[in-house]
Amino acid sequence: MSAKHPSLFDSFLFTLRQCVSNLACAPFFCFAIFFYSFYYCWPYMEQLPDHLNIVAVDEDMTPLSRRLIQELKAxxxxxxxxxxxxxxxxxxxxxxxxxxxxxxxxxxxxxDTVRDIPTALVLVSNGAFIVKARVSMNGAAGPLQEVVTGAIAGHLLEHG
Structure with missing residues (x-):
């Protein structure tokens, strides 16, 4: 009573066979594979978390803040x-x-650092690209903490 429906895999194979064997469709099908493999990711290139470029705003203007920026640049x-x-x-x-x-x-x-008063650096990420924003925040945390700790330790040692 019930007609047998082809599985999703069978439907995929049937469509693939039709695309490859049809002379009108085969060249377009081959071109589409080539085209999409190279150009599909192009609009998303800005979201690649390959590097973290930041702009620094020094509202403290002290030797420690300058040292911190200098070490971040390195x-x-x-x-x-x-x-x-x-x-x-x-x-x-x-x-x-x-x-x-x-x-x-x-x-x-x-x-505040010298007096051991809790203070924090503010890192603001661009939320327009969600993946890059998340990676920016996570990726910056480690290096920032490392550089800040080193800069503060060096500054405190220099100034007793």
Whole structure:
């Protein structure tokens, strides 16, 4: 009473056979495979988490903050592309697509660090590309912590 329906795999094989054996369809089918294999990912290239370019905003303007930026510039995993005067300029640079994240060194960062008052660096990521934003935040955490710890330790040792 019930007609037998072909499985999904059988339907796929039937369609593939038809595409390859039909002389009108076969060249287009071969071209489509070539075309999609190279150009399908092209619109998503901006989302590749291959590097983390940041713009640094130094609101502290102290030797520690300058040392921190200098060590970040030397870090292989984080690239400080620009150094902005304020957050508005950093946001403008991010909107133009030059960077993936903004690092803000808050005012009194050195003072609070020396006095052992809890302080934090602010890292703002571009949420337009979700994959890149997540990788930016996760990828920056390790190098930032390493560089900050080294810069603070060196600064504290120099100043007793």
């Amino acid at each position: 870090s292989p995993s984080v690239h400080v592309e620009f150094q902005a005067a304020d957050q508005k300029e950093a946001e403008r640079i991010m909107r133009q697509g030059g960077v993936s994240a903004i690092l803000i060194i808050p005012p009194n960062f050195e003072r």
